Amino acid sequence: MENSLDMCAVSSANASVNKKNSASNSLKMINDLLENSKTLPTTVSDLGSIQLSINELKKRTSELRAQNKDTDIDLTKAHYLLAGSGLAIEDVDNTLESLHKYQMMESHAPGMQAEGEIDHYLKLKKDQIVSMSIDKLLSTSSKDFDIFLDNNLKLDWKSLEHDVGQRFGLYVKNMNTIDNTNSSKHVMDMPKWSSEKSSLLNDSTTLLNVNENYLLRNKFERYAKIIHSFNNCRQQQNHFSLVNEVISMIENFGDSTNRQLLECWKILQAIQEKESIVISSRRYVEKQFLAYVDELYKKNLNEGLPTGINKVKSFIDSKLRGKDNKWLIENLTIVNGIPIWALIFYLLRAGLHQEALEVAINNHSSFNKVEKTFLIYFKAFITAKSAQLPVELTTKLHIEYNQHIKSALGGDPFRMAVYKIIGRCDLSSKNISSIALNIEDWLWFHLMLVKEDVSDNDPVYEKYKLIDLQNIILSYGISHFSEYYLQVLLLSGLYEFAVEHACTISKIDGVHIAIGLANCHLLKTTTSHSDKNNSLLVSSGTGNSINFVRLLSTYTTSFRKSDPRIAAEYLLLVGIVNDESEMKLCHEAIRELVLETKEFTILLGRINADGTRIPGVIEERKNLLNLNEMHDYLNKISEQAAYKADEDGRTQDSLMLYQLAENYDIVISIVNDLLGDLLSESNMSKPLTNIYSNNPNDPIYIAETLIHIYMNNLDISKKIQTKNKITNITLLKISEARKTFAAGQWQNTLNLIEEIDLIPLSNTAEIRRSAQEVMNIDKNILKIIPNLLIMIMTCVYNISENLRQSAYQSAIKAQQHEALKNIAKNCSMYAGMIKYKMPKEVYSQLTKLEITLQ
Structure with a gap:
């Protein structure tokens, strides 16, 4: 301080x-x-x-x-x-x-210095804002471009890497296994199945566009040809191997990305004629494994004669030995340089049961004390038809397994596996320690443990049924089985789940797998519409089923209008299970196809000019519709379609459809409407042929053709009301009078009109009666009355003018002139008396012409 x-x-x-x-x-x-x-x-x-x-x-x-x-x-x-x-x-x-x-x-x-500093600050601030805006714009554009690539390209880089590797001869093993071990193992090469549309991955009801690209369209057409041939054989009750045809088609693609799809159809080929799912699936994976072993053996031809035993030995040597020639699995029982229990296990895995028994017999002396009874059990297992031991042997084997094999420290893991297989031992633990199993191995092992004929008297440890295996597979899901999930579902009998999963990969392929399964009567289908989510897979108290109708309907949606014939061929498959409820839905689906596409000629047929009927696709496939009254069914569809076409103003379609429905009275009524409109609204100064050119769409041509056909056919003529016939004939006569009128043939026109006997031209006494009855005539004739009156008065005027201009006058000409004046008078009287409101112009024109004649 x-x-x-x-x-x-x-x-x-x-x-x-x-x-x-x-x-x-x-x-x-x-x-x-x-x-x-x-x-x-x-x-x-x-x-x-x-x-x-x-x-x-x-x-x-x-x-x-x-x-x-x-x-x-x-x-x-x-x-x-x-x-x-x-x-x-x-x-x-x-x-x-x-x-x-x-x-x-x-x-x-403020001085210049302060102003300069402020200007400098503002300039820097402006530059900073511009720079930030540009950076933000570039960042947004980059992000939008990434999103665009992700949404449009949907590149699967792993799949692309795999495909490129294959093209250049590189082989990458799939190491996804059930067992989490690092031991060496074989894995079948399973490339990804190409999907045609990634947006389908989570929605089985999403619509597919078969015209999206060339490759998809090509696949669509190939499938369609097979389905057409299939329906041909169904119709003729001939044998047709749908599975074999599809396999041949896929093999001809020559595309490695379809190998998974090909394998699925080969699985279907293997199980379609087998009664037991377990046995047929087990034999399939055994043959698949043996083919792999054989392929591996061909690469090592120094392994001796090409026997099954030598091939499996070669497989074991390549998979269970390391680079240092040491065995990768500990505690193997080696006899003469061969792991004897591994050899027996993989011979069983390849389905070589007799070879496995041969190895066991030849090496019986090398078995230790606790293994001496194994040969007894193994012989019984191999010789049994169901590959299952008798009850007395099973009991003894279980005792030995629990006392010696299960609890043995440092025991050969393959020995435990073989004991588990032949005795179905310790089913509470279905894994094999120290042995790496890939997906196919795992599935085969469980199929060996499954017992189909389980009874209530069987002990608990014996009860491992197919449904138990199916529940395990569904609980694991796709995350455990990866790209092999579809094959696992098929091999385990989960066909409905297989169809649903296949559709998430490729809708077009999934649909045809469903068709193949349904044709083999392996697919459970439903007609239920009670599911809230419109899902493809329907679950109920009776189990799971596929809504087959919805599957085919959604598949055909994208090409119904572009390829209605093909769409009909697919919808005919709705009744492939030959169930009554399914057939009804098939009939309904066909009807909806007709009404939706409006492709009546292709689907329902057509009528030739001579009245003959050309059948459409539906009539050609009538045997597949299983209808007792095909005639009534077609008529009903045709009539419904005709009514809809009539509502939409498509007159030509409705005409054809009513003919197909054999409702000839309505046909004549429609033709009468067309004629009435033509004769009442057309410009009278122009010929009718100039308007409609006498083509098949010309109402006059149609009317003349149909009335000729119908009148010459007594059965058809009976179906037409007399009133409609008379109206049609009258309208045709009026059209003939119109032609002569347009040609200036005045007297011929009057003669034709007089023959019609609609307006009394010369008889004044009949005018009142005829005028009173006018409202009883057909509406299509009634609306032509104004034009007829104009035609009559015009003809009278022109004839009278010709008489006046004649150089020679006589008493006869005077009488003719008076007769014409009388016709004009009658015409005007008729126009004034009829209870039909005509346009004012008609009255005005009639009055003007009558005055001119005075």
């Missing part, structure tokens, strides 16, 4: 002596501080830069000043600190005050 006072006293003394120089020293010190501040770190500082605006800085300094005012801060200690530095407090105050004055002057009269 005393030192502090001494320092303060010294400072005060110096200040009083050098008062004049103190101000200059203080300014110099501040200038030095300013100069030194330029050397402070800027952008490279670890502390970062202050990113505050000018307004924010002003706001914060004001807040600090307010805080200092409110709190009476003791600055004494600061004075003591500054005193030690040799800086006079008064000089600091004076300097700060002068700086403040300078700032105030600049704020009122």
Whole structure:
């Protein structure tokens, strides 16, 4: 404290002596501080830069000043600190005050320097904003491009790497196994199944576009040809191997990505004629493994004669030996350089049961004491039809297994595996320690343990049924079985789940796998619509089933309009199970196809100009619809389609459909409507042939053709009302009169109209009667009355003018002229008496023509 006072006293003394120089020293010190501040770190500082605006800085300094005012801060200690530095407090105050004055002057009269700094700041701020905007735009564009690639390309890089490797002869093993071990193992090469549309992965009801690309369209057409041939043979009740045809098609693709699909169809080929799922599936995986062993053996031809035993020995040597020629699995029982229990195990794995028995007999002397009875059990196992031991032997084997094999320390793991297989021992633990099994091995091992004919009297340890294995597989799911999941589902009899999973990989292939399974009567189908989610797989109290109708309907949706014939062929498969409820749905699906696509000629057929009927796809496939009344079914569909076409204003379609429905009375009614519209609305100054050109769509041509056909067919004629026949004939006569009228043949026109006997031209007494009965005539004739009256009056006028212009006058011509005037009078009288409202122009024109004739 005393030192502090001494320092303060010294400072005060110096200040009083050098008062004049103190101000200059203080300014110099501040200038030095300013100069030194330029050397402070800027952008490279670890502390970062202050990113505050000018307004924010002003706001914060004001807040600090307010805080200092409110709190009476003791600055004494600061004075003591500054005193030690040799800086006079008064000089600091004076300097700060002068700086403040300078700032105030600049704020009122800013100079060029201040303006330059503000302009520089604004320019930097503008550049910064522009730069940030560009960076944000580039970042957004990059992100959008990545999203675009992800949504449109959907590249599976692992699959692509695998395919490229195969093309260049590189082989990468699939190491996904059931057992989490690092032991060496064989794995079948299973490439990914190419999917045509990744959006299908989680929705089995998603619509498929078979016209999306060339490859998919090509596959679609190949499948369609097979289905068409299949339906041909079904119709003729000939044998057709759908499975073999599909296998041949896939093999001809020559694409390695379809190998998984090919294997699925080969599984279907193996199980389609077998009664037992377990036996047929087990034999399939055994043959598959033997083929792999044989392929491996061909690469090592120095292994002796190509016997089954030598091939399996070669497999064991390549898989169970390491590079240092040491066995990779410990505690193997080696006899003459061969692990004897491993050899027996893999011979069983390859389905070579007799060879396995031969190895056991030849090496019986090498078995230890606890293994001496093994040969008895093994012979019984091999010779049994069901590959299962008798009850008495099973009991003895279980005792020996529990006492010696199961608890043996350092025992051969393959010995335990063989005992488990032949005796179905210790089913509570179905794994084999120290032996690495791939997916096929695991499935085969469990199929060997499954017992199909389980009874209630069997002990608990014997009860391992197929449904138990199926539940294990479903609980594991695709995460455990990876790309082999579909094959596992098929081999374990989970056909409904297999179809659902196949559709998530490739809808087009999944649909045909379902067709193949349904044809083999292996697929459980349902007609239930009670499931809330419209799912393909339906679960109920009776088990799981596939909504086969929905599957085929959703599949055909994308090509119904482009390929209606093919769509019909697929919908005909709805009744493949020959179930009554399924057949009803098949009939309904075909009906909906007709109404939706409007491809009536292709599906329902057509009528030739001579009245003969050309059948469509439905009639051609009538045997597959299993209908007793095919005629009624077609007529009903045709009539419904005709009614819809009529509602939509598609007159030509409705005409054809009503003919196909054999509703000839409605056909004539429609034709009468067409004729009535034509004769009442057309411009009378133009010939009718100029309007419709006498083509098949010409109502007159249609009417003439149909009335000729129908009248010459007594059965058809009976189905047409007399009123409609008369109306049709009358309209055709009026159309003939229109033709002569357009040709200027006035007298012929009057003669034709008089023959129609619709308007009494010469008999005045009949005018009233005819006018009163006009409302009883057909509507299509009634609406032509105005044009007929104009035609009559025009003909009378032109004939009368011709008589007047004649150079020779006679009493006969005078009589003719009077007759014409009488016709005109009758015509006008008729127009005034009929209870039919005609256009005002008609009355005006009739009056004008009548006056001209006076």
